[in-house]
Amino acid sequence: MKLLGEKSLSSILSKLLHVLLYVVPVASIFIAFILSTIFFSDLKEDPSVSCYAQFKHELFSDLKGDDKEWQEMKKMRDLHPAIRVLAISLLGVYIALLFQIIRKSKLIFDNFRNNIVFSHKNVLILSGLTKLVIIFSIISANFSSLLLGIILLILTDILKNGTALQEEHDLTI
Amino acid sequence: MSIIFRLDRVMADRKMSLNELAKRVQLTNSNLSILKTGKARAIRMSTLEAICRELNCQPGDLLEYSPDDENTNE
Numbered sequence: 001m002k003l004l005g006e007k008s009l010s011s012i013l014s015k016l017l018h019v020l021l022y023v024v025p026v027a028s029i030f031i032a033f034i035l036s037t038i039f040f041s042d043l044k045e046d047p048s049v050s051c052y053a054q055f056k057h058e059l060f061s062d063l064k065g066d067d068k069e070w071q072e073m074k075k076m077r078d079l080h081p082a083i084r085v086l087a088i089s090l091l092g093v094y095i096a097l098l099f100q101i102i103r104k105s106k107l108i109f110d111n112f113r114n115n116i117v118f119s120h121k122n123v124l125i126l127s128g129l130t131k132l133v134i135i136f137s138i139i140s141a142n143f144s145s146l147l148l149g150i151i152l153l154i155l156t157d158i159l160k161n162g163t164a165l166q167e168e169h170d171l172t173i
Numbered sequence: 174m175s176i177i178f179r180l181d182r183v184m185a186d187r188k189m190s191l192n193e194l195a196k197r198v199q200l201t202n203s204n205l206s207i208l209k210t211g212k213a214r215a216i217r218m219s220t221l222e223a224i225c226r227e228l229n230c231q232p233g234d235l236l237e238y239s240p241d242d243e244n245t246n247e
Binding site: 172 | 200204205207212213215216217220
């Protein structure tokens with residue numbers, strides 16, 4: 001399978017990331033809504049009061065008092081309000097980072113689709129992507145994404161050297 | 174770079190235009206322009222040979238070393 005150019009793996013990945021670029025914000029708004037419902041609202045509200053109360057009633061109707069998920073939810077609700085706000089903010093940062101990672105990956109694959117590989121633009125995008133992945137791995141305490149960040153760091157340097165060689169080649173008449 | 178490519182001077186002496194030389198040495202106008210403006214990083218022996226052949230000159234007529242320009246042109 002072709003890796004660069006039209007109808008290649010890069011082209012497929014670019015399209016996939018384009019879809020994800022719209023899915024992530026919608027999904028994050030939904031998750032934020034559910035989490036704020038769990039964290040800050042009254043779960044025992046009468047469902048006939050409002051649509052929102054009815055939604056909450058349907059959302060939590062399957063959970064009973066001795067259910068493990070219900071206990072987990074109660075535990076989260078019993079947290080200090082500052083910690084709950086911090087958790088929501090952290091989730092916001094997490095989603096923003098994820099969005100930026102997807103956006104930058106899409107830009108890279110767009111360039112690969114257009115057969116632009118060794119260019120300063122790609123070096124800058126990949127360098128930014130590497131930083132984002134490393135920050136993401138630190139926030140999520142994920143070793144595998146830290147490893148990915150280190151690999152991307154090495155790839156950035158390779159791309160940088162490749163770009164210098166390409167420039168040298170282009171300016172050799 | 175301290176090496177200056179004096180293509181414009183030799184071309185003027187021979188009264189040859191950029192388009193005509195580009196056709197004769199089978200280079201694109203943009204590549205020849207890069208050579209003329211001194212933006213080129215390197216020149217192939219085959220290109221130098223073709224330019225010398227068409228302009229009827231020596232490589233020394235085209236290339237000039239100027240240590241003073243080392244810092245200004247980079």
